[in-house]
Amino acid sequence: MSIGQTIGANLPALQVVTPLLAAPLVLLLRSPRLAYAVTLAASFASLAIAIALWQQVATMGPISYAMGSWPPPWGIEYRVDRLSAFVLLLVSLMAAVVVPYSRTSIAREIPADSHTLYYVMFLLCLAGLLGITITGDAFNIFVFLEVSSLSTYVLIAFGRDRRALVASYQYLIMGSIGATFIVIGIGLLYLMTGTLNLVDMAGRLAAGGTSRPVLAALAFLTVGISLKLALFPLHQWLPNAYTHAPSAVTAFLAATATKVSVYVLIRFYFTVFGESLVFHKLPLPQIMLWLSLLAMFAANAVAISQNNLKRLFAYSSVAQIGYITLGLSFDSVNGLTASIVHLFNHGLAKGAIFLLIGGLVIGIAKPGAVPPAPTFDRLAGLARRMPLTSFGIVLGGLSLIGVPGTAGFITKWYLILAAMESGQWWLVAAILLSSLLAVAYVWRFVEVAYFRAPPAGQEERCEAPLTMLIPAWLLLAATFWFGLDTSLTVGTATEIAQQLVRGQ
């Protein structure tokens, strides 16, 4: 076999191994400049591999890769299907956008002697997230989950405010409890089925019927994963973590970490347990529906009253997660399509917004000083000082609201279709009403940035550096592209949803 063929056959392993091996390499190199170069190369290589995998899956169907040539179900299987290829693409795309951005951003936000460590942790987090997505082994999911979580805690603690430490500690406690719940669930499933391979497990669960430990496993997994994806009452770690983490970290986490957790939830619900168990034996759809509605209204309402722009959009993330879980609760092709599309669309829009806020805090900082928190009193008249950044945040906000022409509209459209399909017309009203709340918090920014005069003596232009604006505007362009041309996102998501929701 030629080298090209060998690489082509081992792409699933390379997807995870590339960032995983780059991490210790970066640590050994020490020099921040080399560390940046290696991280950049590794994240672009990941993106290239994800695209190649995407094409392989599109032409040849799902890939099953036996790690170390141990055939499944005994060995660890890496499994790439349309859904995992889609999430791999999102995660590696965000990494490739955030790494070039973070060089300028962390130069101001993180002490110079920690820059190398930042890149190490970033690579480990990326490897963990890609690993969760690609693996077909239940215990392997837990291991990669902890790889990404532990590095996330460190990334959050890089924040300059001392509250970043407390936020990181709180997330560590909540995250570890969530991960332990997931291991308990996986342990119970292993006890009942005797296998850890997800596909094998699904087969044996379907044959073995439902017993009480299986239902307990379902409950443990649901609670554990919900903690990780910040489903409404379990979201307390998220606002603090997003607010106090460095800007580049917030952008990367907001766009990927919770999305990968949603992927794990979909994987367990639809691939392992099968919808008959999840949606007919337990009142999960009703619980999901009400928690999602609470998230959409409570979190959006709380977002309106925030005084810190980062915290405002953090609460908005909790609300947007509500839309994703709402789509799941319908148990229909349209509902699941909405969830999967929103993973991608919300990742793009929220990633762009947090990247722009990173540029914004540098703009309002005094030269050489640590950037301050983006509180509203510091943002008055910002549109005149940073027109591109302010306009970008407003455009991202339009996608959060779901204005036609943006990617956010596509999601809401499919959610409303799913609600009408199930005959719950009041839900249509609820979805529209919660979007109005989003209008309110985006308007708060517009009002302060566009209609208030800048403080005296601070009228000069202070636009964010281009290295930070370009990545953010690329994501914004994608938000509008996928709002108009939905063949990639909706096309894929519908296909996935039809496969996952059986019997339709």
Added chain:
Amino acid sequence: MSGFGSHFSYAVTVFLMIAGLFIVMARGNLIKKLVGLSVFQTSVYLLYIAPGKLIGGTAPIVASGYQIYSNPLPHVLILTAIVVGVATLALGLALAVRIREAYGTIEEDEILERDVAS
């Protein structure tokens, strides 16, 4: 054996699980919270390992005279989980040290008070 006797290991597991989770939630001291978290995580080790052991079972090596084998896979899994637990604990303690340097206390309520005050 039937009833409680055969489920003894599960009873211990559930007790440790609830005790650990209770400590995490009820204590305000950052170190005590981590102790609780460790107890909680350790209970899961039992959940995996205890059912893998058969009384009278040996290591799974084919040899004449031995018919009953214990399942070795849970041990391997839990070895990984122990490493993860140690890493989590180390990171948590490191954060506690940093928090003490920044706030001068490791009591949760005092930390919140000092954030409000500043």
